[in-house]
Amino acid sequence: MMVAVTIEGVRRSFWRHDTYIVSLWHEGERRLLDIGIGQQEAYTLVMEMQHIASPRPTTLHLMVNTFKALGVMVEEVRIESFATSPLPVFYAVVRLGQGDMVQELDARPSDALGLAAFTQCPIVVKEDVLERVGIVLPEGQTPELHYAEQLLKHERIVLTEGKKLRLGYSKTPARDAVIREVKAALLGIPEPSGEKEFEQAKENYLAFLLGQYPEKGS
Amino acid sequence: MIPVSIEGVRRNFETSSVYMYNVTLIDETGQRIFNFGVERHEALPIVAALHNLTLPRPQTINVMADILKLHGITLEEVRLERVSHSPIYLFSTTLLWRDSKTNGEVEQKMDMRAGDAFGLSLLTGCPLLLSDELAQKAGIMLAEGETPELYRINTLLKREGITLPEGKKLRLGYSKTPMRDALVKEFKASLLGKAPPFPEEDMEQRKKGCLAFLLRE
Numbered sequence: 001m002m003v004a005v006t007i008e009g010v011r012r013s014f015w016r017h018d019t020y021i022v023s024l025w026h027e028g029e030r031r032l033l034d035i036g037i038g039q040q041e042a043y044t045l046v047m048e049m050q051h052i053a054s055p056r057p058t059t060l061h062l063m064v065n066t067f068k069a070l071g072v073m074v075e076e077v078r079i080e081s082f083a084t085s086p087l088p089v090f091y092a093v094v095r096l097g098q099g100d101m102v103q104e105l106d107a108r109p110s111d112a113l114g115l116a117a118f119t120q121c122p123i124v125v126k127e128d129v130l131e132r133v134g135i136v137l138p139e140g141q142t143p144e145l146h147y148a149e150q151l152l153k154h155e156r157i158v159l160t161e162g163k164k165l166r167l168g169y170s171k172t173p174a175r176d177a178v179i180r181e182v183k184a185a186l187l188g189i190p191e192p193s194g195e196k197e198f199e200q201a202k203e204n205y206l207a208f209l210l211g212q213y214p215e216k217g218s
Numbered sequence: 219m220i221p222v223s224i225e226g227v228r229r230n231f232e233t234s235s236v237y238m239y240n241v242t243l244i245d246e247t248g249q250r251i252f253n254f255g256v257e258r259h260e261a262l263p264i265v266a267a268l269h270n271l272t273l274p275r276p277q278t279i280n281v282m283a284d285i286l287k288l289h290g291i292t293l294e295e296v297r298l299e300r301v302s303h304s305p306i307y308l309f310s311t312t313l314l315w316r317d318s319k320t321n322g323e324v325e326q327k328m329d330m331r332a333g334d335a336f337g338l339s340l341l342t343g344c345p346l347l348l349s350d351e352l353a354q355k356a357g358i359m360l361a362e363g364e365t366p367e368l369y370r371i372n373t374l375l376k377r378e379g380i381t382l383p384e385g386k387k388l389r390l391g392y393s394k395t396p397m398r399d400a401l402v403k404e405f406k407a408s409l410l411g412k413a414p415p416f417p418e419e420d421m422e423q424r425k426k427g428c429l430a431f432l433l434r435e
Binding site for chain 2: 038040041055056057058059060062063065066067069070072087089094096098099101103105106107108111114195
């Protein structure tokens, strides 16, 4: 059985420095599936989702433009399976049609989800993948809140009684931070890189969450 | 148009931009080369294809080439017409496609990344052509006996202000292409999960290693 999902957002992983997290979300059943992708792919996805024009076309732009020129349609993207050995990895399948011809091809989830974002095609996840590695969020908890709580847990930070996390006006500060990061990169401000920058970004985010930072523009 | 092939990919020690790798194209005479910077994710599939490395996961350009092959669409030519550096580094390119089902030809003109153009041509095995204008502007004539590897090494030494003492020869190793080999080794390690977390940060270290090898230190 397949479960239809949407891309809820992209956030930076503060667990692994070369990774961004794309969250797939089923609103009705409150099911969340997080998939790690690379920076380049994350940026392309965010640009497309936020309608940010890319001055420099990415490989996905090339692919989508070429498909359009040749009459190839992306019909569906499927998160097909998950393996843990040797490393945790998701496998995706892209279904494409051209006239009567339908073909399926394995792809990295980042490419598959990128294609879905560009073409607005449906994204589905196999039920057993969601059961194994997805989670159901309780009522009132959002993917952003789940992300924040996971990070606090990872950093062994316990909120003092009565203290609440600051999520800012949008309630999605981590998701917004990646959008700002992409916009800055497009303005020629160097893309985040390096261990120092990674630690600094994590510290800033935690400080914001914990209300230790002047709130600005989240 | 000038037919060229991809001679190799090397770390680009001469710049601190995102174009951390240099793809060297060579014309049919073997005497004229063209160097273009590419990003890491563009370099990886090119190096993998050139050196028969199996990618554990297909990169975006591999997926594109595979999808089109599945649909019986072949790329007949990649023509690089012009390169612009400002404001954005892009190639004005024409891709010539043929759909085997209809035998129809589609000419696609677009601005694209150097790495995508090179990667697509390599993965589909189609000719890569440079316009006369581009070849004229970007071409570098090799000196007698100079290889593309030696050209890169000499450029690096000059940039670093290193002059070889009289009688001292560069160490090039068995393959005579240590810089090219170093990148293959780096990417092999990366495919085994030993990718440098921040490749831009190990640039200086790698440059030092490369120079130490060349200068027998």
